[in-house]
Amino acid sequence: MRPPRFPHASVRVKTTVGALTIVFIALGAACAGLLTVTRHGLVETAEKTARTRAEAIARDTRDGTLVQRLSVPGGEDSLLQVVTDHGRILAASENLTGRPPIAAFQPSAGRAVAARSMRVDTVTAERPYRVVAVRTESEGNAATVYAGTSLQTAEFTYRLILSSMIPGIPLLLALVATVTWRNTARALRPVEAIRAEVAEITERDLGRRVPVPASHDEVARMATTMNHTLDQLQQAMDRQRRFVADASHELRNPIAALRAHVEVAIAHPELLHGSDLLDDVVRVQALVDDLLLLARLDAGRRPDQAPFDLADLTAETLRRRPGGQLPVVLDASTPAPVRGDRGHLARIIDNLLDNAQRHAAARITVTVAATGDTVVAEVCDDGSGIAPADRERVFTRFTRLDESRSRDAGGTGLGLAIARDIAAAHGGTLTAQPPRTPGARLVLTLPRCPATADLAEGARRTGPRTGTIEPA
Known part of the structure; x- marks a missing residue:
């Protein structure tokens, strides 16, 4: 019954x-x-x-x-x-x-x-x-x-x-x-x-917490878990508010410049420079693309899980970068098989290289190698380096350690943040490590996957992966 x-x-x-x-x-x-x-x-x-x-x-x-x-x-x-x-x-x-x-x-x-x-x-x-x-x-x-x-x-x-x-x-x-x-x-x-x-508790008052009884039973554990969830929710809301505020701030400057160019073009067409207008549009578009990618990463979208060689991908990324940049010394002589989204991981390499190009004096070195169960990629430059107190802060969104130079070079302060989020989505890490020589040293670590015949064939097609690579 x-x-x-x-x-x-x-x-x-x-x-x-x-x-x-x-x-x-x-x-x-x-x-x-x-x-x-x-x-x-x-x-x-x-x-x-x-x-x-x-x-x-x-x-x-x-x-x-x-x-x-x-x-x-x-x-x-x-x-x-x-x-x-x-x-x-x-x-x-x-x-x-x-x-x-x-x-x-x-x-x-x-x-x-x-x-x-x-x-x-x-x-x-x-x-x-x-x-x-x-x-x-x-x-x-x-x-x-x-x-x-x-x-x-x-x-x-x-x-x-x-x-x-x-x-x-x-x-x-x-x-x-x-x-x-x-x-x-x-x-x-x-x-x-x-x-x-x-x-x-409302979205405007996330600082409150539920009482935890002293009984140490299931109800107490539920209250503790709920408070932990509220902590995470508050942190997420704080990040979202900061993100919206920073995004609005970052978009305001290029949009204001774009508006100024348009107003000048309307009032004095003869003074219009198409390249200036195009530069502002490109900058706005790049910032919007970065914000859209961050939103997708925050939504927890799982990346593709295709196997490929990170050494090959790094060599390809270096060769297709635009000219006028410093040459890069690449050391990727051994296969470095990983599993993930090829486009996303190429974005990490691009962002790390962009950061190094803005700060390097004369030399950029990229090393890719497989060690045990992990694949490690290092991007080093001979610039002013990163102070120990700032080695974690550089991965915060919209953070610039050299404000004037970053703005002049077109940086938005999102590159390293995007790179770290992509690495985390692939089960890896991205950190700023103490350099072996003067400058900055950024280290990407990803899980290694078993090598296949397709990866070996791809390495032969890519060609040499060790030496100095000039941008296209």
């Missing part, structure tokens, strides 16, 4: 009703089991007594020592009767004197004894008995010995147990309902406090 369902009821009601249902079923089963076992035991005891007496009388009947008046122990309410197959009564106890046969059943074929519970009308009254039938012979004639033991004690015990348990069941159910109702209310009190606090 399943507990009743109340889809719109409270947890207290459901818990109380469920507890009552289970206890009621358990009590009913226990009561029925006790009554059955008790009655069966008493009936079995009565049957054994009657069978012993019937078998003794059957032996006397076969031996010819049967007396007509059968005696029973004093004070017992028992029956004794010997009846031939023709219905003639050979002997009977005193309480069956002058009475007809008390039963007509006999043991079935192959069995010596049969027993039934029945009511028998004796000289004194009609009462319940456990009657046993045993086959015997008397002077060559087949006969049946009937012996009965009273079941009044069994019925009295049955009624006593039943009358004692039935009134106690409602009292016990009421006690269970009261205890369950109160304990459920006590257990749910912290939950209600958490619910009330969460209901007060």
Whole structure:
């Protein structure tokens, strides 16, 4: 039996009703089991007594020592009767004197004894008995010995147990309902406090936290988890607000410059320089593309999982970069197989090279190698370097350590942030490490994947991957 369902009821009601249902079923089963076992035991005891007496009388009947008046122990309410197959009564106890046969059943074929519970009308009254039938012979004639033991004690015990348990069941159910109702209310009190606090939290007031009970139970763990989730939500909202504010700030300058050029073009067409206008448009477009990529990365979009050689990709990226930039020394002599989105990882290499080009004095070095289960790519320049206190801050969005030079070079402060987010999406890391020589050293680490024949063929098509590579 399943507990009743109340889809719109409270947890207290459901818990109380469920507890009552289970206890009621358990009590009913226990009561029925006790009554059955008790009655069966008493009936079995009565049957054994009657069978012993019937078998003794059957032996006397076969031996010819049967007396007509059968005696029973004093004070017992028992029956004794010997009846031939023709219905003639050979002997009977005193309480069956002058009475007809008390039963007509006999043991079935192959069995010596049969027993039934029945009511028998004796000289004194009609009462319940456990009657046993045993086959015997008397002077060559087949006969049946009937012996009965009273079941009044069994019925009295049955009624006593039943009358004692039935009134106690409602009292016990009421006690269970009261205890369950109160304990459920006590257990749910912290939950209600958490619910009330969460209901007060809005997007403008994410600093509030739910109370954590001191019980260290499931509710306390839920409250702790909820506070942790609120911490993450607040951090995400703070990042979003900063991102929107920084994006608005960054877009304002190129849009203002673009507007100024348009206004000049309207007022004085002869002063319009198409290259200036195009530069502003390109800058706005690049910034919007960066913001769109960051939004996709923040949304948790999983990158493609295609295998390729990072060394090949680095060499290709270096060769297709526009001219007018510093040459790059590439050391990628060994295969560096990784798995991911080829375009996204090329964006990391491009961003790291752009950063190095803005800060390098005369030399940029790129190293790609596989070490154990990882692939490591390092981009080093001989510029002014990154102070230890700024080695983490450079990956914050819209951060520029050299404001004037970054703006003049067209930087938006998003390149390293985008590169780190792409690396994280591929299960890797991007960090600024202490340089081995004066300058800056940025290290990309990615999980290594097993090399395949396709990767080896691609390496042969790419050509040499070690030496100085001039931009296109």
